[in-house]
Amino acid sequence: METITWIYALLSLLFVLIVFKFSAKSGQRKFPPSPAAALPLLGHLHLLKFPLHRTCYNLSQKLGPIFSLRLGSRLVVVISSPATAEECFTKNDVVLANRPRFLIGKYIGYNYTTVVGSSYGDHWRNLRRLTTVEIFSSARLNTFRSIREDEVKRMLEKLGGNSLGDFARVELRPLFTELTFNNIMRMVAGKRYFGEENDEAERFRGLIKEAFSYGGASNPVDFFPVLRWIDYKNFEKNLTKLSGKLDDFLQGLIDEHRSNKNTNTMIDHLLSFQESDPESYTDVIIKGIILVLFNLII
Known part of the structure; x- marks a missing residue:
């Protein structure tokens, strides 16, 4: 019983720390608009329904051609404007060159050293x-x-x-x-x-x-x-x-x-x-x- 109490206490502390972390980051940076219905820990995952491109299209009609989603601990920016997408691959290609570091890149991609998973650099x-x-x-x-x-x-x-x-x-x-x-x-x-x-x-x-x-x-x-x-x-x-x-x-x-x-x-x-x-x-x-x-x- 005492072990279960400690587990719940640690999980509660973790929850508070994560919420505080997200709140602090939101105050320091200016992100594109996002849906208001973000849940603790989950973010906007509950809004995603298949097919995903339809979900993104419906959200873009409400939020504009550039909007952000919080998927668990990761921030995702969705772009539905062709002109902006072109700018991402030309004017801002270096800024957006890196890929998210998923665990598969660590274990299968030789610790993020392949051309697909490595950080932009020499x-x-x-x-x-x-x-x-x-x-x-x-x-x-x-x-x-x-x-x-x-x-x-x-x-x-x-x-x-x-x-x-x-x-x-x-x-x-x-x-x-x-x-x-x-x-x-x-x-x-x-x-x-x-x-x-x-x-x-x-x-x-x-x-x-x-x-x-x-x-x-x-x-x-x-x-x-x-x-x-x-x-x-x-x-x-x-x-x-x-x-x-x-x-x-x-x-x-x-x-x-x-x-x-x-x-x-x-x-x-x-x-x-x-x-x-x-x-x-x-x-x-x-x-x-x-x-x-x-x-x-x-």
Whole structure:
């Protein structure tokens, strides 16, 4: 009984501190207008209904083209004006360059060091230059044109086989997922993992499926830091395990290509730079670039 009393006392104290923190911040800064119906701790989360773009549109009709929402401990500014959105990506692009630091960026994104999650600065600029020139340039992508053509051919053959006898209903989403992942992984590591039945392919598909479940911005722990104290639903524990499994898998790919230097993949290309500039092309940097390519799909 005494333990429960202490828990309630600590929670009450926490509640007072959070409210005081929010009130102090509101007095120091001038935020865009927001709905008046903010709840303690939750903020405006109770106002969000699917589809979200409809909710934001309805709020913009009342509050204007720029308004703010408090989602738990995080402040979100919503912009529905095309002209203002353009200004955010031009005049104020540096101010708005950083992304929110969700826990997935700490564990899956190598402690916020990938080009997707790192803070704006020299490290981010170096990663952007590296990915722009060595990964996403037209010249680099053209070297893998035959892979894309082959994967499209495989997909069309599968579609043709499904409807060989008569018309057939086909679900396109899994086909496009298979096409995209196989395209990327053949360019990255020279391997197909979807449509293949072996232990490595099964392991990869399992890791991707698990990573999907942590993607996006729907994890309560990221909006209510107090939940980290109790590791809500073992969120951080499970994320730590997934991080280790992903890192082992990616490191295995790098080690394999370091031993066999006869293939023309993105990993081999980056490893060739590692020999002359090991500080700029570490294994962590290479693994982070591979994860960014996954992120384009996830």
